[in-house]
Amino acid sequence: MRIACPFCGERDSSEFSYLGDASPKRPNFAVDSPNSPAEIEDAVFDYVYLRANVAGDMREYWYHGGGCRSWLIAERNTVTHEFKSVTAAPGAGAALAGQAGE
Amino acid sequence: MNYSIFSLLKAALSNHQGWTRAWRDPAPKKHYDVVIIGGGGHGLATAYFLAHKYGIRNVAVLEKGWIGSGNAGRNTTIIRSNYGLPGNTGFYELSMQLWERMEQDLNYNTMVSQRGVLNLYHSDAQRDAFARRGNTMRLNGIDAELLDQAQLRRELPFLNYDNARFPIMGGLIQRRGGTARHDAVVWGYARAADKYGVDVIQNCEVTGFVRDNSGRVTGVETSRGTIGAGKVGMAVAGNSSRVASMVDMRLPIESHVLQAFVSEAIKPLIPGVVTFGAGHFYVSQSDKGGLVFGGDLDGYNSYAQRGNMPVMEDVCEGGMAIMPMIGRVRMLRQWGGIMDMSMDGSPIIDKTPIDGLYLNAGWCYGGFKATPASGLVFAHLLARDEPHAEAARFRLDRFRRGAMIDEKGQGAQPNLH
Amino acid sequence: MSGYTETQPLGRTATADGRASPDRSSAANQSHRLANGGLIDRQAPLQFSFDGKSMSGFAGDTLASALVANGVKLVARSFKYHRPRGIMTAGSEEPSALVEMRTGARKEANTRATTQELYDGLVASSQNRWPSLRRDFMAVNSLLSPIFVAGFYYKTFMWPAKFWEKLYEPAIRRAAGLGETAHLPDPDHYDKAWAHCDVLVVGSGATGLSAALAAGRAGARVILCEEDSHIGGRLLSDGGEIDGMPALDWLRRVTDELASLPNVRIMARTAVFGVYDGGDFGALERVNDHVPQPAEHQVRQRLWRIATRRSVVGAGAIERPIVFPGNDRPGVMMAAAVRTYINRFAAMPGKRIAVFTNNDDGWRTVEAVVRAGGEIAAVIDPRGKVPAAYRALADRSGLRVLPGQVVDVKGGVDGVRSITVATGSSTQNIDTDCLAASGGWNPNVALSSFHRGRPTWREDIAAFVPGVSPPGMIMAGAANGDLSLDACLRTGHAAGAMAAAETGAKGKSGNAAKAADEAFAIQPLWQVKAKGKAFVDFQHDVTASDVTLAQREGFESVEHLKRYTTLGMATDQGKNSNVTGLAIMADARGRSIAETGTTIYRPPYAPVAIGALAGHHRDQNFHAWRLTPSHHWAAERGAVFVDTGLWKRAQWFPLAGETDWLQSVKREVLAVRNGVGFCDVSTLGKVDVRGADAGTFLDRVYINGFSKLAVGKARYGLMLREDGIVMDDGTTSRLAEDHYLTTTTTAKAGPVTQHLEFCRQVLWPELDVQLSSATDQWAQFSIAGPRTRDLLINLVDPSEDVSNEGFPFMGVREVMLRGGMKARLFRISFSGEMAFEIAVPARYGEAMARNIMKAGEPFGVVPYGTEALGVMRIEKGHVAGPELNGMTTASDLGLGGMASKKKDFIGRIMAGREALMAPDRQVVVGIKPVDKARRLRSGAHVVPKGAIPGPETDQGYLTSVCFSPVLDHWIALALVERGRERIGEIVRICDPLRNEDYEAEICSPVFYDPEGGRQRA
Amino acid sequence: MPDFTWETQSPLRKALVVGRHGAGTGAAGVTLREVRDIALVQVMARRGQAAATAKAAKKLFGVEPPTSPKAVTAKTATLIWSGADQFLAFAPHSGDEFYAKLADTFAGIASLSDQSDGRCALHISGPRARDAMAKFCALDLHDTVFPVGAAASTAIDHTNASVWRSADEAGEAVYNLLVFTSFSDSLWHMIADAALEYGLDAGHVSAVQ
Structure with a gap:
């Protein structure tokens, strides 16, 4: 299996490691957040533990640790293993991104 | 028809024309007291125990393909109860005790073979971790022995003691551990449940749930029509999230592919189960002579029931690290199963937040050995609406409470368990 | 219909007819060797032995063809009934003729005689028999066959319960298996390699060659793999005419052209065994299986991972048997195999050959026998009439053609003697010593189906053809159900051209070669319904009645059939049996074959040696190793090394006269506690964290704060996982306003780096932070002990102030060393003594070690290893791996107070869950034995004094244990329920594994200098 | 002493x-x-500073650092792409001189990590x-x-x-x-x-x- 790293091109999958579903967004709660502790715990619990675990196309995090050390977001089919797209995480290439965007 | 050497001899006289179906092929009824989704070992064992122990016989087991087509027929057939954490220890020992009497309980030879399960250690730290686990087992009345290298050399002289990258220093062995014939477990439970009147219904895929106004689950939609149910139990392993999504439920589970391999049949080489702790490799030899072996997950979410080369190579490298005499033995088949990897590596057997719907899932790659106990405790939960004493910690809300049962200490990262 | 055509020799292994053989006698002994023809080299006779009997063959032979040439029929015994078996096929699908090859540590089981190339001195023996192949006592199983039906073992051996474990199963296990493999480490080497191409072509018959040529001419990068030693596939056996020339001439022209194309790579002896995701294929090259043993520096086999964009599979078709009583006797062969032995190997499988075929292809075997001067006993074709193309042959040769079925085969261990043929209601016996049978052809759909694509049924050829193939794969030729030579040439060419074009190749593929189209006609015949054992799976002894028994018992799904009867689970993976078995099942159920379907195809296509799958990575080479910068220096001083992760670390440095490790470790610890010692700590992970927001970044990662840490200072930090459990610990130093150096534990360097990159790139892309690993850049040593400062004064440039005031505890700065070397100096302590860590670029690691020795010589400096390091950290109560076990919280470790309340950090919220805050959690405490002479051991459990040990009273366990030289007794750290409330309590320590049970006292985990004065001195 | x-x-x-x-x-x-005897420095552009880093590198080495997986040979060093926003500068060892020169050139626009050893x-x-x-x-x-x-x-x-x-x-x-x-x-x-x-x-x- 090969994964097309947006920076390196196609590479053997053994260069990559997998984290999982990229859809859940990490909630941020400041120490003085007005939300109730239960709400806060529920939100973080949801992020850390619950998964849609879809059979089909899924956005997920891969790390090109055996290559350019970029975190990547792949769209992949969990039934066929087909990669539909692979893009860089927002902070991979931030030197460029920052320039263009802000 | 009772199975024995006598019935076999008698049948031989009539050229085996007299044998009848091991289980019936019933059409689904309109309603059952309990519908179990999933005709694997766990689902069938649950049905058996519901009928046999809890007197609930109006039960159907719905299987989308042929029974045993999932992980029940894809695992490496190992049975053991060498766990180290409260919750797991007692449960898996209950399972081991049920294995030890399974043939007589079911009148079916499932070939339970207690040839020992050995975990090798390669460092002082690993030895210490095994010592902790082994002592936990002993305090729970489970057999365990810690072997040093000299003892190991006597028992398994063929291991690579002198030239291994990670020196083989000793091992933790559970002699009551071993293997069983996986398909026979499925067939044995199906036949035994069928005898009590349980309907084992194949080629019947669940496509949705029927719910009443209160939200309670009152039946299932299937490829063979709607089937009403007093209670519905899910025992669908790697497909748990798929089925749960039909009621918009997300679970603390990811589905991952685990590969397994078997070699050509060779004359006896390896007596029991050997697990290589510093690599990802475990092996046993089947009664037919094939080396049955496996290793780590492929590592990514998958419903494909097949794996890729890197893990296959990694597993064989592990084999050649500790037993380089298998170099000329040929790998004959590889396959994959979908593991319901939970967030702490331990199972979930509980009511769901939805009335009438019960969950048996999260078995990771350890579901086979749990089969009889899983059936028993899930049947208990379905019958009594309260957890069996040995499954009291396998609650769905344990993650929310922080009461994880994390044998490997890897946290909420299912592919590392 | 063109038959086999005599031709010029092909390459070096062929020879012209009639050339004088240098060893007439060896040929003369080969009773079944034809005088002429074949692609063997009669100039190169080879001696070999089978079951101790010496025989001869020729270069170009397989072991099977040589056995055929020598008239050997009995080659093997079957798995269950130990029935005598012979050679059935001429390819890798062989189910019966498996042998043990070679001897000693190279002994290998189950090698197919049909694929083993003959070499001089080859030693093979039969397997699964005792005491001999002819007289096999286990053949008694055959007498028990009325009982040993499919699944019989599920129904018995249950009583008495104990007997299964003690008696039945051991007996079954002893009888199990086929051949015996060596019990010694495999002495051969293997390796693995990657290859890349645009188009992979699998199979080098007419289809594959056409595809490779079309793709190669177009300019695509092509790899052509052929499992056989020779390129050519069935062309080598069937001949024929292509583009108006003999097929073998065409073959040579094509191989010459392919060889001339720099973008085409031909790999013979290379079996493609699997297709994986993204167009990756696995292939096994048998580099040196055709020689007695590999030359020095050569591998036996090589595993190829071939990355492709497109693939063309021209893997041909496999002839299938007909199920009839006695169809397993030695001498019953596949019709095409008979043709192969005659045409390719010049070996005549019988003196009087009968042919039983339901299709036209079987008639080509008739033709081959006649052409080679053999005798045809009869042709049995249930279709009732001679195919048009063969009428002339039948007439000319006066063939006895019977429109019937073979209903029995008689013979003994040495094979077929006669067959019984039923035509209508009459039967007749025909004497024959070889029955060539053909039930039709199964396209080789394996590669197409490995991604769980289901083959589809094609009525006209009575066979399954590929369904949905994996992405990028084109099936062509016979593998796709195109069974004629012309169709193979045409579809192979088209597939190759299409594949090349799809990868962007722009060249011209030229035209497809042409052949006179052969008719293929078949009338399905799966099973002759007659009395007697008729085999479906030859190796596993699955009979037609086993299949119908399975059906009666409800094992109707083909997967249940397979698992219940073991049909298709033998080493041929059902290549000879699956389709036939399911056809019989379909018949028994009254369903169509299409409805019944096939079982799942699973790789590998042909079995692969585990050694090849491991390659270089075995024994010591299983995993890479990492060496510290002072490794060789330590080795030269006699250090004992220990594996920690991939690192080799000095565990202790024994001195002459020291007899056990504890003695060395005690000495090292006391040298540090009383003087000074040093230890290579380069293995700790080091991450440079730079950028304007480096401090903010660390604040979010660690539970404690770093943004306010002063430049030139270090601080201990603890990081959690998102789930609130401790992930790792280590010190972080601020080297500049925008530069921190973070250390991780040795074990967690990789995972922590990955986690930090995740935080940087995914969670907080808005922060200006750059990370890089500096672990390997630095040789870092901990120098510890009360004389450390004295040593340093000798080591650093006199201008440097290393006094307590000039360089306070937790201070960090760059210093100049004597001799003009810059170093980083960190005043941090793991041992509890006054200590510094000193770092220089790794290339100076050994010089650093030598110079520390030199500077410390007046103070008796000693190098110490990880064991002493561990002792001192336990004495000091520092937690490490055994306590940071992935289940403990900061508060369990006694470090809860470090958590900042002023900022958010990873894991903060989940760490607050009720069960993680519960008062009865197991927390880190110290343990000391009541009897001070008592040795403690890690992994022993803690129960209350006076309690009965059991699950309810199990309150924790000893995590880290050492002998404390300063206290002169064993001590431990432990995780104990409510431990911190129980300091001073006497508890019971239970260690049933090691049969120990004693009392100990719960104490503070800090055994040494609890005030911490020594490290601040 | x-x-x-x-x-x-x-x-x-x-x-x-x-x-x-x-x-x-x-x-x-x-x-x-x-x-x-090699010198090797990892140069990682700071957030939003890719262009500035490239410019500074051009000034020092006479060539632009690669922005895709390539190696560019300059007179005094070879610049090897090593990841998004970063490259390795590879040169003969010269004590601290090489690193110091880079530190000077890239101050404030790129972070450096000495990897010579x-x-x-x-x-x-x-x-x-x-x-x-x-x-x-x-x-x-x-x-x-x-x-x-x-x-x-x-x-x-x-x-x-x-x-x-x-x-x-x-x-x-x-x-x-x-x-x-x-x-x-x-x-x-x-x-x-x-x-x-x-x-x-x-x-x-x-x-x-």
């Missing part, structure tokens, strides 16, 4: 046995050299170099895919490595490897094993001419 001297040591001082190894006796199929440099050439490489390197090294000037961050034996192709020598491709110092002893053994069947000529050279 004793004299303190600071000799350097190669991480391959045990593994590397200079000379002809493996099969055959003639010209070796693979030539393997350790390149000693963190990596071991290898040089693989010879008619069978690519065959040997195929055993431990998953990259497609075909001329059309990996021509002179191509570079890659990849994994060799599960550890990170940088690979680039420098100018051909005697018509043969030359591959350069940077591997982690602590792994180099192990990787040297593996690479040598891969080359033995083709004949191996092992040795070392200095980057400092």
Whole structure:
């Protein structure tokens, strides 16, 4: 299996490691957040533990640790293993991104 | 028809024309007291125990393909109860005790073979971790022995003691551990449940749930029509999230592919189960002579029931690290199963937040050995609406409470368990 | 219909007819060797032995063809009934003729005689028999066959319960298996390699060659793999005419052209065994299986991972048997195999050959026998009439053609003697010593189906053809159900051209070669319904009645059939049996074959040696190793090394006269506690964290704060996982306003780096932070002990102030060393003594070690290893791996107070869950034995004094244990329920594994200098 | 006071046995050299500073650093792409001088990490170099895919490595490897094993001419 790293091109999958579903967004709660502790715990619990675990196309995090050390977001089919797209995480290439965007 | 050497001899006289179906092929009824989704070992064992122990016989087991087509027929057939954490220890020992009497309980030879399960250690730290686990087992009345290298050399002289990258220093062995014939477990439970009147219904895929106004689950939609149910139990392993999504439920589970391999049949080489702790490799030899072996997950979410080369190579490298005499033995088949990897590596057997719907899932790659106990405790939960004493910690809300049962200490990262 | 055509020799292994053989006698002994023809080299006779009997063959032979040439029929015994078996096929699908090859540590089981190339001195023996192949006592199983039906073992051996474990199963296990493999480490080497191409072509018959040529001419990068030693596939056996020339001439022209194309790579002896995701294929090259043993520096086999964009599979078709009583006797062969032995190997499988075929292809075997001067006993074709193309042959040769079925085969261990043929209601016996049978052809759909694509049924050829193939794969030729030579040439060419074009190749593929189209006609015949054992799976002894028994018992799904009867689970993976078995099942159920379907195809296509799958990575080479910068220096001083992760670390440095490790470790610890010692700590992970927001970044990662840490200072930090459990610990130093150096534990360097990159790139892309690993850049040593400062004064440039005031505890700065070397100096302590860590670029690691020795010589400096390091950290109560076990919280470790309340950090919220805050959690405490002479051991459990040990009273366990030289007794750290409330309590320590049970006292985990004065001195 | 001297040591001082190894006796199929005395600095552009970093690099080296997996040879250094926003500057060792010059050039716009001792440099050439490489390197090294000037961050034996192709020598491709110092002893053994069947000529050279 090969994964097309947006920076390196196609590479053997053994260069990559997998984290999982990229859809859940990490909630941020400041120490003085007005939300109730239960709400806060529920939100973080949801992020850390619950998964849609879809059979089909899924956005997920891969790390090109055996290559350019970029975190990547792949769209992949969990039934066929087909990669539909692979893009860089927002902070991979931030030197460029920052320039263009802000 | 009772199975024995006598019935076999008698049948031989009539050229085996007299044998009848091991289980019936019933059409689904309109309603059952309990519908179990999933005709694997766990689902069938649950049905058996519901009928046999809890007197609930109006039960159907719905299987989308042929029974045993999932992980029940894809695992490496190992049975053991060498766990180290409260919750797991007692449960898996209950399972081991049920294995030890399974043939007589079911009148079916499932070939339970207690040839020992050995975990090798390669460092002082690993030895210490095994010592902790082994002592936990002993305090729970489970057999365990810690072997040093000299003892190991006597028992398994063929291991690579002198030239291994990670020196083989000793091992933790559970002699009551071993293997069983996986398909026979499925067939044995199906036949035994069928005898009590349980309907084992194949080629019947669940496509949705029927719910009443209160939200309670009152039946299932299937490829063979709607089937009403007093209670519905899910025992669908790697497909748990798929089925749960039909009621918009997300679970603390990811589905991952685990590969397994078997070699050509060779004359006896390896007596029991050997697990290589510093690599990802475990092996046993089947009664037919094939080396049955496996290793780590492929590592990514998958419903494909097949794996890729890197893990296959990694597993064989592990084999050649500790037993380089298998170099000329040929790998004959590889396959994959979908593991319901939970967030702490331990199972979930509980009511769901939805009335009438019960969950048996999260078995990771350890579901086979749990089969009889899983059936028993899930049947208990379905019958009594309260957890069996040995499954009291396998609650769905344990993650929310922080009461994880994390044998490997890897946290909420299912592919590392 | 063109038959086999005599031709010029092909390459070096062929020879012209009639050339004088240098060893007439060896040929003369080969009773079944034809005088002429074949692609063997009669100039190169080879001696070999089978079951101790010496025989001869020729270069170009397989072991099977040589056995055929020598008239050997009995080659093997079957798995269950130990029935005598012979050679059935001429390819890798062989189910019966498996042998043990070679001897000693190279002994290998189950090698197919049909694929083993003959070499001089080859030693093979039969397997699964005792005491001999002819007289096999286990053949008694055959007498028990009325009982040993499919699944019989599920129904018995249950009583008495104990007997299964003690008696039945051991007996079954002893009888199990086929051949015996060596019990010694495999002495051969293997390796693995990657290859890349645009188009992979699998199979080098007419289809594959056409595809490779079309793709190669177009300019695509092509790899052509052929499992056989020779390129050519069935062309080598069937001949024929292509583009108006003999097929073998065409073959040579094509191989010459392919060889001339720099973008085409031909790999013979290379079996493609699997297709994986993204167009990756696995292939096994048998580099040196055709020689007695590999030359020095050569591998036996090589595993190829071939990355492709497109693939063309021209893997041909496999002839299938007909199920009839006695169809397993030695001498019953596949019709095409008979043709192969005659045409390719010049070996005549019988003196009087009968042919039983339901299709036209079987008639080509008739033709081959006649052409080679053999005798045809009869042709049995249930279709009732001679195919048009063969009428002339039948007439000319006066063939006895019977429109019937073979209903029995008689013979003994040495094979077929006669067959019984039923035509209508009459039967007749025909004497024959070889029955060539053909039930039709199964396209080789394996590669197409490995991604769980289901083959589809094609009525006209009575066979399954590929369904949905994996992405990028084109099936062509016979593998796709195109069974004629012309169709193979045409579809192979088209597939190759299409594949090349799809990868962007722009060249011209030229035209497809042409052949006179052969008719293929078949009338399905799966099973002759007659009395007697008729085999479906030859190796596993699955009979037609086993299949119908399975059906009666409800094992109707083909997967249940397979698992219940073991049909298709033998080493041929059902290549000879699956389709036939399911056809019989379909018949028994009254369903169509299409409805019944096939079982799942699973790789590998042909079995692969585990050694090849491991390659270089075995024994010591299983995993890479990492060496510290002072490794060789330590080795030269006699250090004992220990594996920690991939690192080799000095565990202790024994001195002459020291007899056990504890003695060395005690000495090292006391040298540090009383003087000074040093230890290579380069293995700790080091991450440079730079950028304007480096401090903010660390604040979010660690539970404690770093943004306010002063430049030139270090601080201990603890990081959690998102789930609130401790992930790792280590010190972080601020080297500049925008530069921190973070250390991780040795074990967690990789995972922590990955986690930090995740935080940087995914969670907080808005922060200006750059990370890089500096672990390997630095040789870092901990120098510890009360004389450390004295040593340093000798080591650093006199201008440097290393006094307590000039360089306070937790201070960090760059210093100049004597001799003009810059170093980083960190005043941090793991041992509890006054200590510094000193770092220089790794290339100076050994010089650093030598110079520390030199500077410390007046103070008796000693190098110490990880064991002493561990002792001192336990004495000091520092937690490490055994306590940071992935289940403990900061508060369990006694470090809860470090958590900042002023900022958010990873894991903060989940760490607050009720069960993680519960008062009865197991927390880190110290343990000391009541009897001070008592040795403690890690992994022993803690129960209350006076309690009965059991699950309810199990309150924790000893995590880290050492002998404390300063206290002169064993001590431990432990995780104990409510431990911190129980300091001073006497508890019971239970260690049933090691049969120990004693009392100990719960104490503070800090055994040494609890005030911490020594490290601040 | 004793004299303190600071000799350097190669991480391959045990593994590397200079000379002809493996099969055959003639010209070796693979030539393997350790390149000693190297300077290596990882240059990582700060957030939003990619262009500024490129400009500064151009000023210092006379060439723009690569923005895709390539290696660019300048007079005083080779610049090797090593990841998004970053490159490695590879040069002969010159004490602190090289790093100091870079620190000056990139102050405030890029973060630096000195890797001069963190990596071991290898040089693989010879008619069978690519065959040997195929055993431990998953990259497609075909001329059309990996021509002179191509570079890659990849994994060799599960550890990170940088690979680039420098100018051909005697018509043969030359591959350069940077591997982690602590792994180099192990990787040297593996690479040598891969080359033995083709004949191996092992040795070392200095980057400092």
